[in-house]
Amino acid sequence: MSHCHIEGVTERDTPLMFKYVVPKASRRSPVINRAYYQRTEGIRRIVDGWIEDDPMYFRLAQKRKATQNTTLLKYVDIDYRTLMLERLYMIRTQTALADLLPDDPSVDDAGEFISETYCCLGIDLRDINTLRKGLETAGLFRNGGKRTPVLIISEVALAYLSPEESDEVIQFFSGFSEATFILHEQCIPEFDRDDPEEIQHPFASTMLRHFSRTMTPLKTLAEHRTLEDQLQRFKELGWKHCDISNMNLFSNYVVIPTVEEQQRIRRLEPFDEYDELCWIGAFYFMAIASTEQKISDSVNDTDTPDVLSRLKLRSKFSDHAWLRNSHVDQTSFVSIDYAIKPSSPASTDLTKTVQWSAERPMGGSLVNRKGHTVSILGDNILIYGGFGPDESVPPDSPSIFAARIPHVRLGSIFCYNFEDHTFEMISGNAGDDMLPAPRMHHSAATTLDGSSFYIYGGRDGPTKVHNDVWMYSVEEGWSPQWRGRVSQEGQGTIPEGFYKHTANIMTIAGREMMVVIGGRLASGETNSLIWAFDLQECQWTPLQLRASPYNMGQELPGLFSHSSVVIYSMEGEDEEDGDHLIVIGGIRGDDERIVNSVLKLQFGVSENEDSEMICWYSIKDIIVRPVHPGTSLQPRFGHSCVTVGPGRVWVLGGVSSPGLLQWHETIVEIRIDEGVYENLTPSSFKELVMTGHAATLDSKRQRVIGVGGGGTCFGFGSLWDATPWALKI
Incomplete structure (x- = not known):
């Protein structure tokens, strides 16, 4: 059925003819279609x-008939006899296919068809003698007779x-x-x-x-x-x-x-x-x-x-x-013709060990979500949105198995308190305009004083992308509530809605701003602009590229599923001092290639030729070398990153390509000021997907906390990182 869907959406000069052998086309998931x-x-x-030429006989026969191609070519189809009976029945009962069968078969019975150009053999491949005899009957001999290339x-x-x-x-x-x-x-x-x-x-x-x-x-x-x-x-x-x-x-x-x-x-x-x-x-x-x-x-x-x-x-x-x-x-x-060298040696040789926290960061709580965000406000950790089990379905309902609970975009907040070990589920939008709509692949950025966080963007359906900004703050102790939507004041240009972008709050020219980088649009295109949202003025500003000796006018590539984090440095006279934004990895929008780039962005405000104040950014491609020669910084996306110290960034999880991200490559420490990176290996193995998750720094307890993540494995089933984890810094 996936093949039938391919025939309907791809552009070909002649049909694939799947429609003749598939009783009814059905909708399959996009990932199955693409695979x-x-x-x-x-x-x-x-x-x-x-x-x-073509690998499919009836498409091939149609093309050869139209072009009067007489080159001798024999197509032999082998399968179990019961399946071959069904296949030949479908062929003979479909006029468009039956008309393409050769006219002079030497064998033409219910489960076998042999001719000069097309043969169907009902053979169990485990029976090699029968396979040999069947092929010889069809005119194919091993190491004998006339020269016959075989595919x-x-x-x-x-x-x-x-x-x-x-x-x-x-x-x-x-x-x-x-x-x-x-x-x-x-x-x-x-x-x-x-x-x-x-x-x-x-x-x-x-x-x-x-x-x-x-x-x-x-x-x-x-x-x-x-x-x-x-x-x-x-x-x-x-x-x-x-x-x-x-x-x-x-x-x-x-x-x-x-x-x-x-x-x-x-x-x-x-x-x-x-x-x-x-x-x-x-x-x-x-x-x-x-x-x-x-x-x-x-x-x-x-x-x-x-x-x-x-x-x-x-x-x-x-x-x-x-x-x-x-x-x-x-x-x-x-x-066989040449050896391919390993990308990196064994993990125990050239990595540094990091320790799991002995204490579960959220007690025994389970979080089955992906595409969500996590924020720490005081002693509370708050998980917002994402994709997961429908919370309106009672988990103990006798009429439904947990594995069959439908999965939806979520609008709720899961709040856990580190001190008293209590948790609360704060309901999301149920048609209330004073609450944000459910979403996934949005961003959440915490204010510099740690009192609130801002969410932006995300998507609901495949093409329903949000373009709103909401603030969540803590007042009167820890009694969190959603406030009204932050309004867009002024007449300035505003961005389109994004998802799979990143957002960080930082100070630019003395003002607290949320900087949004990359992401996808509803059209599937990738955002290549950088936007800054002024938290005080509630106004968007597009940032302009300022050339520097480091980038020579190079613009930020359109990325999505990347990660970004602010690194804080001591202010100084050098232009390179001050706070910067580090952008790591992601998928490049134009060709969908996965990258391993480490980009350093600086921001500022200055006057242009018309004496107007403009916000600008400059970009520098950071070349990082391995602490241990022989390792390589793998391309990845769907990961997270956390600043764990001055100029130190941990990159956590993600997906790589073309090869699989190895266990000892899953966590990497990049030391920006030194221009080096080192693979970190956790003290023991945990079967973690570690993609689609969210991670944050718990500075009070000196640990990095990861929550959620998971994926659907090509129709094989879903896997969730349900138990939150923590790594000691």
């Missing part, structure tokens, strides 16, 4: 690089066989002297190089649990887990060449290689599940293997084609400098 598009389009492009495509099929059974299939096809094998299925990338068997990413445990629960376990993963395992497998089973890429890397450079194509895909439907898409991309791979000793990048050569060369990737994947700069390592690409 299936990457898979389908990826295989199509590989096949096009191999034979310069084998396996999409998420061998993973359900035992390692021995799937190995037999791969080894069997290596007996064809001119064979190319395309394999697309799941893998389990390393999450902790020190203990890869025991410590897994939460997506891995969720995925494996799903397939076990549905009684379709991924048996092959018991032995062939990583890309390196798969590479060794092909090598030992007789394949001369093999290149394996995870789907993040493959999509970036094969499926959606240009900015124009990225923008075209983005226009198809609203999409915001980037974290889940990157997880999927890290846990699925595309392998291209060949048995021929020599492969060629020439279209006219008679040797087996080098698909990567034809896709213009061979030169990149053999360039160690390009691989390093693109953060490609053995978790995202491996090859």
Whole structure:
């Protein structure tokens, strides 16, 4: 059904024909649609690089019939006999498909069809002898007869066989002297190089649990887990060449290689599940293997084609400098022809240990939310908004299971007091205009005196983006309440609504302002401007770039899902002294690439040529080097960052690409003044998603508190970081 949806929204010169075999198209989540598009389009492009044609028989037959192409090409479809019976029945009862069947089949029964150009074989792949006989009946012989290049495509099929059974299939096809094998299925990338068997990413445990629960376990993963395992497998089973890429890397450079194509895909439907898409991309791979000793990048050569060369990737994947700069390592690409160096050594060698706080920061309270904010006012920690279980559904209702409670955008505040260990749920908007509407991916910035916080933006539906500012203050002790909406006074320009932006309150030219950076608009475009909201005047001001020796007029790139934090320094005469804003990582809006940049922003007010006062910013790209050579600062998004001391910033969690963010890379300390960073490893493993969460500094107790976070794992189930955590500074 996801394939059927792809046919409806993509732009093609001839149809994919899924509509003839799918009884009824249904709406699937955008992340499933995009992942299936990457898979389908990826295989199509590989096949096009191999034979310069299409991988789907009926689409191929339609094109060849229209162009009167007579080049001999045989398509063999293999599946269980019961499934082949259903498939042939659907084909024969759909006139558009039946008319494309060859007219002179040698075998034409209910579960088998054999002709010169199209064959359907009902065979259990675990029976190698029957497979051999079936292919010979179809005219395909191993190492015999006339020269016959063979292309084998396996999409998420061998993973359900035992390692021995799937190995037999791969080894069997290596007996064809001119064979190319395309394999697309799941893998389990390393999450902790020190203990890869025991410590897994939460997506891995969720995925494996799903397939076990549905009684379709991924048996092959018991032995062939990583890309390196798969590479060794092909090598030992007789394949001369093999290149394996995870789907993040493959999509970036094969499926959606240009900015124009990225923008075209983005226009198809609203999409915001980037974290889940990157997880999927890290846990699925595309392998291209060949048995021929020599492969060629020439279209006219008679040797087996080098698909990567034809896709213009061979030169990149053999360039160690390009691989390093693109953060490609053995978790995202491996090859028989050349070794890929690890991105960083084992965690215990080159990291510093940080301790979990022994005391749970919020007692036994559970917080199932993501896309929320967290603020500390006095001895209270307040979690506002986000996406989570519908609070209007009683959790103890006998008619509903907790796992089936609908999830919605929230407008409530969860308030916990550190001193008396009490908590209170403050209801959100229920049609009351004096309360902010429910939302997620908004921002919350605490005032400098710690008495209140301001929320801005966020979204409700996929395209319903808010553009309001609200203040929450504490009066008469700790009796919090929502105040009325902060009004937009004056006639100045105001920003459009943003979500997945950041906001920080800081002093600019003696005035307390909320500085908003990046974010996405309702259209899906990315905000590249910087806005400042004057807390006293309740007025927005767009900031103008001021060139400096450090940026030469370079503007801030449009980012979203980044993090930003104020670093406080002692005032001095040097222009570089004073308070600055640090912007770390995120997704670049124009091409949706994930970055590892560390940007330092300075702000001020000055007169322009017309004697008008303008707010300005300057930007400096901070080059940070590792404390321990051999490590790398991984690109990430969906993370948080907290200032833990003068010039010291902790970066917490997030999602990376093309490879998976390793456990020992999950937390990083960046020391801005020194221009260095160091990976921090928590004292013990916790199965934390640590994305979509919120974190804040509890300076009174010298700890960093993280709350919530989670994700939906590609239809495999949801995972929540329900228990708040704390790290000692």
